[in-house]
Amino acid sequence: MDLSVLERVKWLQQQQMVSPEFFEILGSDGREELRRVESYLGNNNDELQSFRHYETIDGCISRTSSFQMEQVKNNEENRVIALQNKRKTEGKTEKRENKKKKIKTEDETESSMKGKSNMSNSETSSEIEKRDYIHVRARRGEATDRHSLAERARREKLSKKMKCLQDIVPGCNKVTGKAGMLDEIINYVQSLQQQVEFLSMKLSVLNPELEFHINELSTKQFQACFTDLPEAVSKQSMMVDASSFPLHQTTSLDYSVKNSNQTISLGSKEQTSWEIHSQCLYNNLRTDSVSNFFSFK
């Protein structure tokens, strides 16, 4: 490509690859960046042209780097990540193109084992494509009829959401595969609901005393508690002051302990970390001071 930098950027803009801000961001380092960016484009220029005609794509082309150029459009952070991603996938796509035959399942397992960067790749690219219509790249050796493409699009959406859930639910990182993760999520939700029930039961017992103490509580105190939230929740240690409980309360506590033990033991084969914590939660009756709670900062 013998075009000058300006012309190249204009061409990129025409291709709707790059937003005008990109050019501004480039600045002094721009030319080098652009050269890097261009090098990816330049390799696959022909494919890029054909890429514009959506109808002609049979799906026999594996993921090319030009495909990923669309991500550059967004903001600067995305641009940096996109550049890094491109470098990674560039190597992978080259490998794939070298190999002649690929088994379908192999492709799928490869894709499932790819890192987060590739997930975000397919994410943003499929998001951008959705603007027009659902457009899915079929990989080498995979079926190209509409149903399987649609099915794959659906599956990718699902797996994207599962990934988000993985970030929310603690302990999901160790488990792989949809079924295991779903198990974890189910267990977690159940245990959270049980916690809520347990706490409301305790509250119902303590309620007569509530009135005296409520007036002392200020909203700022609550804020102080809740800014510690992430640590508190992750540690999952319950502050239970056993000595202040009246006698009949202990029996109901025992009941809840048995109950929770049953449900927890039924569910899990392996003891994941947060399950252990939640068992400690019900079993540990430690005397507590408020300063402990605050010390989690």
Added chain:
Amino acid sequence: MERQTINKNKRVFSAEPTKLSPSEVFTRKYTSHLVPALKKLNMDKNSPQINQLTVKHEVDMALALSAQEFAWSRFLLEKLSSSNNPTTTISSSSNGTRIPERSCKEDEDGEIEEKLRELQKLLPGGEEMNVEEMLIEIGNYIKCLELQTSALKSIVQDTT
């Protein structure tokens, strides 16, 4: 003393009016719903034993009211307001229902679907959503449950 100084620091920190994370917003709303409701319960019922189910009802109601931007909270509200006799809404139904894992690979998809269905049962209103929506809502629901539990913990803690 330590607590007071910590509180002072926190107070200075929280004096900035603009920065309110969604979790803080939620917890504030939650406590502002729950605490007066509990007080009211206290004052209304002069009988010695406050019904556990009513408290649970209030707890759930406070949850639903403080998270009104989510679909599941609407379902929860409907469920709570429609049932005059508040039954233990959420957790009792799901106790002990564990699907045994099948090792056969052909059933894998079916297994995943069953698990998704179970997850739908856990979420209020989950059965009426499609799977994609449900997964998003589950994420929000889990977050709010976490915040709710920590709010309840701190309430309980402060009264002991």
